[in-house]
Amino acid sequence: MPATAGSVAVAGSVSHAEGTSQFVLAERLSGHDTFLTGVLQLGDRRIAVRIITLDDVTVLRPVAPGTFTDLKATWAGLLHLPHGVRRRAIPADLTAAAHRHQRVLDHLDDAELRYALTFLEEATTNDIRQVRIAAIVAALPPVAERAARRAGGTARPRNERPDGC
The missing domain is CATH 2.40.10 (Thrombin, subunit H)
Incomplete structure (x- = not known):
């Protein structure tokens, strides 16, 4: 073994x-x-x-x-x-990008976080990594939406488009 x-x-x-x-x-x-x-x-x-x-x-x-x-x-x-536990820490560059764009990372459930981090970890160059960070951040809900949900506001659900489609 x-x-x-x-x-x-x-x-x-x-x-x-x-x-x-x-x-x-x-x-x-x-x-x-x-x-x-x-x-x-x-x-x-x-x-x-x-x-x-x-x-x-x-x-x-x-x-x-x-x-x-x-x-x-x-x-x-x-x-x-033999390979132990997979690292699931959110990298600093992703955290910084989310903060810079006022997006919420902790809104991701376990599966979404796992997929996002795997997608990011598989980047083979820094240019690809930066594009993938941008894609992940763009898909995150804004900080204001999260605050409205916590306050019981009427922010639209994350998967609902504003045009009703």
Whole structure:
């Protein structure tokens, strides 16, 4: 097993499809990189798995295909992660741009923040990073809109266009 940066207690169910088994977590795994590998420990058994997290579900697919018919329908174990916890801090340049344009970053929910930070982190040059920062900031609600919502005002919902379309 590769060096372990962290371990997470997990539980879920076994699903069989296309001649192989996969492990569906009961709760979505948050804060960890996906499409990487880890090791699922079920008692004394260790299974190398690829971690796939989508919007609302995490699936662990064994690296070596096979079926695990000897496992119960539900299981609990440890997921050993060589890559640890994903950084989710909002970078200073994004915070500064939001402040400069009077936009609110803390309005993003967990999924939106995750997508925005991944989009930003994947920039390959500073020019691309600056354009991506501008795109993220432009999509944020203005400070005044947030204040109106908190005060029970009539600011329009974030996804409603002013022209009614």
